[in-house]
Amino acid sequence: MKCSICKKNISFYHQRHSGLNFCKECFVKYIKKKVRKTLGKNIIKQNMTIGMGLSGGKDSLVMAYILNEFYKPIPNSNIIALIVDEGIEGFRKDGVNMAIKFCEEYDIAYKIATFKEYIGYDLDELVKIAKDKNLTMNPCSFCGVIRRKILNKMALNEKCNYLAIGHNLDDMAQAIMMNYIEGDVKKLAILGHDANNPMFVKRIKPLKYIPENEVLLFADLLEIKYHKAPCPYSSMSYRAEISDIIDKLEENHPGTKYSIVSGFEKLLEYLPVEKEMNVCKYCNEPSASEICKVCMFLEKLGILNV
Ligand code: SF4
Ligand code: ZN
Ligand code: ZN
Known part of the structure; x- marks a missing residue:
């Protein structure tokens, strides 16, 4: 053919x-x-610093590969890789090492931060504390909010104009469907609109219209070496369940993932925008409510240091 x-x-x-x-x-x-x-031209231009959340997986490395190509020739613009080590035994160190190798190969500056230095605990330790207290909590739900907070802080420290996240079309479709099914309109709105707050670095998702299988093909074609092992906690997630359902729909009705995302983007103009963000009363960082999700979670575990 x-x-x-x-x-x-x-x-x-x-x-x-x-x-x-x-x-x-x-x-x-x-x-x-x-x-x-x-x-677009408002982001790929001069005098930009783009922070990139890098996990070492295919999505973040494909994103970094493409952004590196876009920004290298632009004067006064640069990209910096922001790597977060959550502390997941037998998994994350390999990803971090792949991310570092990638940055060294393509001559990209990078910074590393860990959950441990930021909140005092590894993700594994947090999971254990939750288990010992008989709290049924999905590791992904708190891993995501803590990582998000650390990445924002790193991006602020590096004076980034934007924080690029390697979410692909599948990730977007899953997040949208999860919020629809949970009826969480507020979370849906947050997913689509960035908060207007100087303490919050605006996020961009360069791969949001590229399906996962195409990210994979791109990585393999360009021989990008990425971390392949799945996170040991990922199969426990609700997201994994939603992902299976969406994959089935896509199989029977090609284009489903695009229509989930494009329908959501049309809906966005009707969803409320958070005008101002509060500051968390414990950690002083931007938060949609009085207490940020990270502090709320640490409080629940009885390990909030205030
Ligand atoms: Fe964290 Fe869940 Fe991703 Fe594992 S799969 S790194 S626990 S968000
Ligand atoms: Zn051709
Ligand atoms: Zn807080």
Whole structure:
């Protein structure tokens, strides 16, 4: 089968929802173009510092690879990798090492922070404390909020204009569906609108329109070495359940993931924007409510230091 774009080369990938066939070169160009369009000229320009959350997984490294290509030639702009070590035995160290290797190979500056130095506990320790107290808490629910807070702090320290997160189309569709199903309109609004607060670095998601399978293809085509092992806690997550359902829908109805995300983006204009953010009364960091989610969680575990 010939490539639908250049009409010359043999295609290697059939995109089901569009019916297009891509050769390797056209596919790589297509992904980069799509990411460029997602970010736009207001973000890819001079005098920008972009912090990138790097886990060492395929999404964050593909994002870093593309952003590095976009920003390297732009004068007075730079990117910096922000790596968070949650402290997950037998898993995270490998990811961190892959992220560091990647940064060294592509000459990207990086900073590392750990849960331990930031809140005094590893994720594994937090999970154990919750278990000992018979609290049924999903590790992902608190891992995510703590990491988010640390990344924001790192991005502020580095004076970043934006914080780039490697969420792909699948991640977006899952997050949207989870909030729909839980009926959590506030969380839906937060997912789509960034809070307007100088203490909160605006987040960008360069891969939000690229499905996971295409991120994977891109990484393999460009021989990007990424951390493949899944997090030991990931199968326990509600997200994993939602992901299976969405994958099934996509299989039977190609384009479902796009329509979940584009429908949500249309809905966004009707969702309330948080005008001002409060400051958490314990840690003084930006928070949608009086107490931020991290402090709330630490309080529940009985380990909040105030
Ligand atoms: Fe954290 Fe869950 Fe991701 Fe593991 S899968 S790193 S626990 S958010
Ligand atoms: Zn082609
Ligand atoms: Zn707090």
